[in-house]
Amino acid sequence: MRWIAARRRCSMSGSGRFSAGACIMSHRPRILVVGCGAMGGIFAAHLAHVAEVAVLDTDAAHVAAMRRDGLRIEGGEDRAAALRAETGAAALHGHVFDVILFLVKSGHTASALAELRPLLGNEPLLVTLQNGMGNSEILETGSHCKVLRGVVLDAGRYLGPGRVEHLIRGNTTWLGPTRGTVGDCAWLADVLNAAGLPTRTLADPMDxxxxxxxxxxxxxxxxxxxxxxxxxxxxxxxxxxxxxxxxxxxxxxxxxxxxxxxxxxxxxxxxxxxxxxxxxxxxxxxxxxxxxxxxxxxxxxxxxxxxxxxxxxxxxxxxxxxxxxxxxxxxxxxxxxxxx
Ligand SMILES: NC(=O)C1=CN([C@@H]2O[C@H](COP(=O)(O)OP(=O)(O)OC[C@H]3O[C@@H](n4cnc5c(N)ncnc54)[C@H](OP(=O)(O)O)[C@@H]3O)[C@@H](O)[C@H]2O)C=CC1
Ligand SMILES: CC(C)(CO)C(=O)C(=O)O
Incomplete structure (x- = not known):
């Protein structure tokens, strides 16, 4: 809980740590991206430059390629990211995440959350940037964690194992709390902005x-x-x-x-x-x-x-x-x- 209290006051420094006044975080944010297809891949590859990123994806060939060669983002501003990739949450038991970002299709949110239950002990922020209604409600009813909901206007597509195309880039992502306060999103917005994903916070994401x-x-x-x-x-x-x-x-x-x-x-x-x-x-x-x-x-x-x-x-x-x-x-x- 001490870390949670601290991170609210902190913002991103050039060193990749969070800082505000005397407060310096001892670690980079630890982020798990669930569903590493088109949008999950784009977010994971960007975030990997400013955070410790792991990804969970049920596509075994994709995970094997990411482990072997990293994750490649194509489509103009190409980038590659080395990150931990797993096909199942069991391999991550014992790991602590500050944020779990859901970018599976809406029909998979409930089963993905159920598998992640052993990783929720430290109450990570659960974040959904998925399209469609019902995802943040699933995260709220299925956990005691704070839940952030947002919308993303970039676009991408899965090209094949280890490869994603960033088709539309540079649009603003909007992020706000459905359980929690806008202060709970401010530091994450800082992380996303530092990662090159322009993000604005809203007190109420529903608009x-x-x-x-x-x-x-x-x-x-x-x-x-x-x-x-x-x-x-x-x-x-x-x-x-x-x-x-x-x-x-x-x-x-x-x-x-x-x-x-x-x-x-x-x-x-x-x-x-x-x-x-x-x-x-x-x-x-x-x-x-x-x-x-x-x-x-x-x-x-x-x-x-x-x-x-x-x-x-x-x-x-x-x-x-x-x-x-x-x-x-x-x-x-x-x-x-x-x-x-
Ligand atoms: N693509 C886009 O341009 C945009 C998409 N969105 C939204 O983002 C969300 C994700 O979409 P998109 O990135 O296109 O989807 P993709 O299908 O490209 O990626 C989803 C990935 O999640 C994997 N997956 C399925 N079930 C699970 C699970 N239980 N745990 C972990 N991984 C799982 C899928 O594997 P498998 O394929 O084997 O099922 C797939 O690799 C959707 O809500 C979509 O509407 C929003 C804006 C733009
Ligand atoms: C807004 C858009 C078109 C991507 O930017 C989208 O949400 C989608 O492809 O589902």
Whole structure:
């Protein structure tokens, strides 16, 4: 507990230690990244320059490659990181972490936390930067730890064992407490900023979460349905109209829930339509899930909007249709991959 009290007062020094006045930390922050795919890989590789980083990932080939050759981030500003990689939490028993950062898909959060229970004795900060609703609630109900929730606007994709591509870089990550205080995030924001991942803290992360939820609930399923071709999300007037209809429905649901926006959910879309941003190669992580034959986060995104819309009697016809289409797309892709 003494360390926890100290770290609240401390900020990052050039030496890689936390300092404020006379307070110097005796160690670099110890961070465990759970799920070292696209986003986990980007965060782990950056953080490894300013912290002791270990990663936990169930993909055995990926872990073997990281152990052998380190983790490589590609896509312009290439970097490599040597870090400890494990396929199971049992190998980490006895280790103490200050932060456990969850970047598995939402459907894996509960099982990942259950496996990590023996590592929670020193009450590390549990942090989720995942998309979708329900993750911070799982971390809160499944532990006594402080929980931070944030949204990340960078993008990446898993290229193969030991390799991740950083597709969109430099956007601000927003971070705030759902159990704890903003002081509990300030030092971690310092660490992330020092690692080259621009981060802002919020006393209440929900305003940013609502903005990002709406962006993802609209743009991710559309990107998946359009075969991962981002240009198609911008080149068709029918799709632009569908995006606007869905965003309007989502906004009614968020308002009915009493939510507010930290930023306009369609900011990136509007800037791209206006030619202020390039049309990137990234059509959202859901398109990558469909391509990989992996389960999507549709139930934690658009499905959440549909369920809450129904509960609150807010009409959501466009979101419901897109939700149903993605459920069908998931099934079709699974069927396709089962064919010889
Ligand atoms: N990709 C992106 O651009 C963005 C993603 N996000 C969000 O970030 C989160 C992570 O997404 P993303 O990085 O794309 O996902 P990835 O699928 O690329 O990476 C997830 C990794 O977690 C592994 N994994 C699965 N279950 C467990 C477990 N129980 N314990 C440890 N590791 C596990 C997976 O292995 P395996 O493949 O074998 O299952 C995989 O390597 C999601 O919520 C996503 O919405 C947010 C912004 C952008
Ligand atoms: C915002 C975006 C598109 C990545 O920046 C994302 O959240 C995703 O790909 O799921």
């Amino acid at each position: 940013a979460v609502w903005s990002k939820l709406v962006f993802n609930s609209v743009m991710n399923p559309i990107g998946a349905l359009l075969l991962g071709v981002n240009a198609a999300r911008y080149g068709s007037p029918e799709i632009c109209a569908l995006i606007d209809d869905m965003a309007a429905e989502c906004t009614q649901v968020v308002r009915a829930l009493g939510g507010r926006y930290a930023f306009d959910p369609l900011t990136l879309v509007k800037e791209t339509r206006a030619g202020l941003r390039p049309v990137t190669r990234h059509a959202g992580s859901m398109a990558l899930d469909i391509a990989n034959g992996a389960a999507t986060e549709i139930d934690e995104l658009t499905g959440y909007i549909v369920r809450e819309g129904d509960r609150l009697k807010v009409p959501v016809p466009a979101c419901r249709t897109v939700y149903r289409l993605v459920k069908g797309l998931e099934a079709a892709r699974a069927w396709q991959l089962r064919q010889p």
